[in-house]
Amino acid sequence: MSTLQRRALSLLLIMALAALLAWSVRPTVRLADQGATLDLETLVPHQFDGWELDERQSAAVVNPQAGELQSRIYQQVLARTYIQRSTGRSVMLSIAYGENQSRSNDLHVPDVCYPASGFRIEQSKQGTVRFAQNEIPVRRLIAQRLQRREPLTYWTIIGDQIATSATGAKLLALSYGLRGTVPDGMIVRVSSIGLADDEAFILQQEFVETLLGSLSAEGRKKLAGA
Template sequence: MMRPGPAASIFLLSLMLATAGIAWALTPTIFLADQLAPLQLRSAVPAAFGDWRELPFEASQIVDPSSEQLINAIYTETLTRTYINSKGYRVMLSIAYGRDQRDSLQLHQPEACYPAQGFKLLNKQASELHLAGRTITGTRLDTQLGNRREPVTYWTMVGDKVFKDGLHKKLVEMQYGTKGYIPDGMLVRVSSIDENITHAYLLQEQFSADMVQSLPNLLAPRFAGLQKL
């Protein structure tokens, strides 16, 4: 096999350096979270809104199989609360926020978390959610552990965009990346212990809409995307 001559070697080296330079130039370096209003989940999400108020000391019911070490590595902040309405219906809220949503630090999806805790995943479906003037794509799960039937509604954000699936997430990340931004991400999960699946989803959507409605205007897009007029 003939070795490349000096001119060809110089050309190949130049091409490699140019490729490396382009890759470096296209690598995002600015955290989107640093360009936005500061986000602290505990203060951003009210303890009472609409017909709902927080029940203290009830977070132990909420499913989260991740170890503390893994949580600290992936998430910048988490919030778990249980709320109750005037009729005594309880809804469990879990929010996970990470300021870096590159591949190695992705939020954990509930369809993986629940089976990890021994739940059966009975059904999964995409569903439109109407949240205070926003129509977003969320996911609904039907899970069961023994006699505990726990319907789940959740949605996932990258920056101020709700993504529908893994491919959509990559496209959104690339959009931010071309502008030099490392996007943040948030997963909002709402669940309740209820044998009546339709009833559970209805109240979960109402709870979610009331929560988004209660958020400060600057923070609402971080939780449920840009408002559609």
């Protein structure tokens, strides 16, 4: 066998081993199929401790993807507006849930979706929402489009772990995949319009803390990993 033939054979063997390795770590277990089925409509109450659903309007899921592609990414989308009874102030809540967080079906975070929808991101920083003994890592953005200024707080859950960036979400999905599991994923976004930025973030913090306090332990784990 010539040197060229040996090199070709070695290359074929390497390619075969790479294909075998890729097949062996291919995720086969869907996390969404384990445990109780998630239903966002029943998980999130219509009213809780000073907040009630505003039936006149709903929040909008800002996402440039539409039609078949969006349906493939998100199996459930919840979009609501809540009013704080004591002040009349409102908060928009949107939750997008995808059962399969493989590479082609990853969630679209606001950092990407808002600019794609014509918004300019003026501020992006890490933050935390405190609940009981837990601190939930979140990302806070200020998005601007024409006269619409929208401070927002969001976090992403991949499986049962929180990420606050697209890169972090992809790394979590990869870590699940290496263990043979296809994780599900969720983006929880809370936003406000018509308030000063600091006031909006304080209101969003109050809303999230109160909402989490109204849920069962299982519901909190689904929504925030807490």
